[in-house]
Amino acid sequence: MMLSKGLKRKREEDEEGKEALAVDTWWLDPGHPAMAQAPPAMASSSLFDLSVLKLHHSLRQSEPDLQHLVLVVNTLWRIQTCMALTAALPPMPSLPTAPGIADNLLASSDASLSASMASLLEDLSHIEGLSQAPQPLVDEGPPGRPTGGAPPSLGALDLLGPATGCLLDDGLEGLFEDTDTSVYDSELWAPASEGHKSSPEDGPGKEEAPELDEAELDYLMDVLVGIQALERPPGPGR
C-alpha cells in the first residue's frame, strides 16, 4: 500500500476477477475525451519533449526537488506509454502484474523511441540525481525493506537512485582507473577490524555491522558524488 506503482484504482471495483488485474489504461481507449481533444501523437510528442526537458533540467540541479522530479517522471511515463501505443504497435499481451505490463510496453515500444530515450538517459546517467547525505548521527529506522521482487517500472529512475549495484561494480574501476584503490577496497568492503587505520572516507565514527548495508552504500555514493561534483562546475542552483 505504501508505494502504489503509479496506478490508481478504478472507480468501480466490484468485479472480483478484475480487481487483481486492474490496470489503469485509460490512455489506451481512443474514445476517451482526453484523447479526443487533440491529435494524440502530436500533443503527446511535444508534451514528451517538454517533460524530458523538465526532467533534464531537474536532474541538472545540484539538489533536485524530489516531488517535482517524481511527478515529472510519472507524467513522462504516462506520455511515453501513450505515444508508444499510438505508434501502431502490435498489441501487448496482458500480464498479471502491473510492473510486468510496464516492462512489456517498454519492450514492445517503438525501437527508435526507446533508443533515443535510452541514449538520453545514458547521457544523464553520469549525473547523480539523488545522492544520499552522509549518514546522520541519529537512527534512521530499519535500513532496508524488501522490494517485493518487482522489477523497476521505468528505466529513467535508474539514474535517480544510488543504483548501488551497477555504479559500484562497473564504475568504480572506471573512476579510479589510475588510482590505487586497494586501500578503499580493503577498508570499506571488509568487515571492520580493530587493527585497521580508518580511511578518510569513514563515516563519523559510527559502529557499523560487518556486512555492507544500505547506510554504508549511501555514504559511499555520497563521497563519489562529492568527487564528481567537484569535477564539474556547480549547477545554477535552486
Place this chain on the structure above:
Amino acid sequence: MEEPEQGFAAGRHTCRPGILPGPTRVSSPQDDTWNWCVYLGHTMVLQPSERHYGDWNHRRLGPWCSPTGSPAPLSCETGCGEGSWILVCRLLVPTQVSLLSMEEDIDTRKINNSFLRDHSYATEADIISTVEFNHTGELLATGDKGGRVVIFQREQESKNQVHRRGEYNVYSTFQSHEPEFDYLKSLEIEEKINKIRWLPQQNAAYFLLSTNDKTVKLWKVSERDKRPEGYNLKDEEGRLRDPATITTLRVPVLRPMDLMVEATPRRVFANAHTYHINSISVNSDYETYMSADDLRINLWNFEITNQSFNIVDIKPANMEELTEVITAAEFHPHHCNTFVYSSSKGTIRLCDMRASALCDRHTKFFEEPEDPSNRSFFSEIISSISDVKFSHSGRYIMTRDYLTVKVWDLNMENRPIETYQVHDYLRSKLCSLYENDCIFDKFECVWNGSDSVIMTGSYNNFFRMFDRNTKRDVTLEASRENSKPRAILKPRKVCVGGKRRKDEISVDSLDFSKKILHTAWHPSENIIAVAATNNLYIFQDKVN
C-alpha cells in the same frame, strides 16, 4: 533644536520599531527633542545600537530614499556608532495604516503614496514564504526567502478609540536561518523559511519553531524592560573599570528601560533530514514535534537536539521504485498519538503512534477514486496534495490540491465530504501551466476559528473563502491599488467564457506570477493575514 531637513534621519531617538508610512516625526522621551525618520515606504527603522540588539538584522540593507524619490546610498558600513542608523528594507503593506503619523503632517502623505507604488526595491529575499498566527492571535509571524522572521503584535485596544480595533505592528525581527554550504555535496542549502509553528505560551516568553530545508530551530522571543545599573566592575558604558579605582561597593539596581524585544535561538535540530523539510507540527503534548521531508517523518523532543525518532519512512530500498513523496504532515490537535501525512498521489494517511514505533502501516487511508471523465496526463500532478490541515475540532481534515480544496471526515476514508473548486477554469489550461511550472505551485489552506469557513489562495493575488454552512464562496484580491486603508474589499469574479462583464477579469488576463500561497486566520476572530509575494496584507471584518 534646529529642525533637520526633511528626509534625513539625524541624531538618535528611542522609538519602538514599527511600520510607519512615510516621513514621521518622532520625539525622544529622554530629552524631548524630536527628529525625523524617513521610511522607504514601510521600512522598518532600527534604533542605533549603543544598546546591543544582537538579533536585529544588520545585513539586508535597502536603499535610502530622499523625499523626491531618488535613491541614495546609505553608508551603513561604518557600523553601529552612536547616532547612525541601521536600516532594514522591508516592504510591507498593512491595510491598517497607523493614522497617528498620517495626521501629523499633511505633506507626508504625498511622499507616502509614491513610496507605496514604487516596487523597484523589492528583492527576492523579501518574498514571504510562511505566515502563522500564534494560539491567541496576539502575534503574527512571517518568514521569508531571506531566512528572516518578522513578528507582529496586536496593539492593545484602547478604550478611547473603540472603533479602532487592535492593529498589528512589528514586534521583533531576527535572522532565523543563514544560507549554508554543504561541502560534501557541493551545494547550497537555502535559508528560506519553509514553515513557522508557534508553541502555546507557558510563561512570559514566546516560543516558535522555524525551519528551512534542513534545520529546525526553536526561538525564544522575550521582552526586556529593565536593565541593571550600578555595576561595580563596569562603568555606565560597559567598560571595565580598573579594580584599583573602586573604593566603594554598591548593589546594582534594576531600572526601567525602553522596551526591548530579543529573540534567541534556544535549540537547533539539525542533521536529521536527507531531503527537504516541508512541514513541522507541534504535538498537543507540547513536549514533542515532528518534521517531515519528502520521504521521512521524524519525531523530536524539544529538549533533545542530537536525536530524533523516525516514525515514517517511505524511501524504497531501490530508488528506482520511487513514485510517491510526502508533501505535508500534521499532528491531531488533541490526540497526541495521531497524525496525518499527505502524498504527491493525492492520498492521506492517518497514523497512530501507539500501534508501532515505525508508522509505516497507516491506521486510515484516505483517497478519492479518480473521476474517469477528468483524466489527463496531468491527473496525478493536480491530485498532489500541497497542504493538509486538521480542523480545530479534530473531526475533519482539509486538503488542498491544485484545483480544489477538500474536507474529509476522519470516519470516512473513501471520499471527501466536501469539495470546493478553487479555480476550475484552469482545468483547460493545464498544459500551459505545466509548461511554466505553475502546476507545481503549492497552495496552503486554512480553517477559521470555528471551522465554518475555509480559505485558500489562487493567482492574480486572488484568494478564496468558502462558507461550509451556507455553501457560499467569495473571491477577494490582495493588492495595493485596490486596498486603501479601511476600504472594504470588493468581491472579484473570473469570467470563464462568453461575455465579460465590466468588473470581471478574463482567465487569459490573470497574472500567474502573483500567487497567494500562504494565508493565515486568527484563531478566534475574523482577522486574516494574506501574503502576496513580498507584501503582507491584514484584513479584518468590518467593524460596525
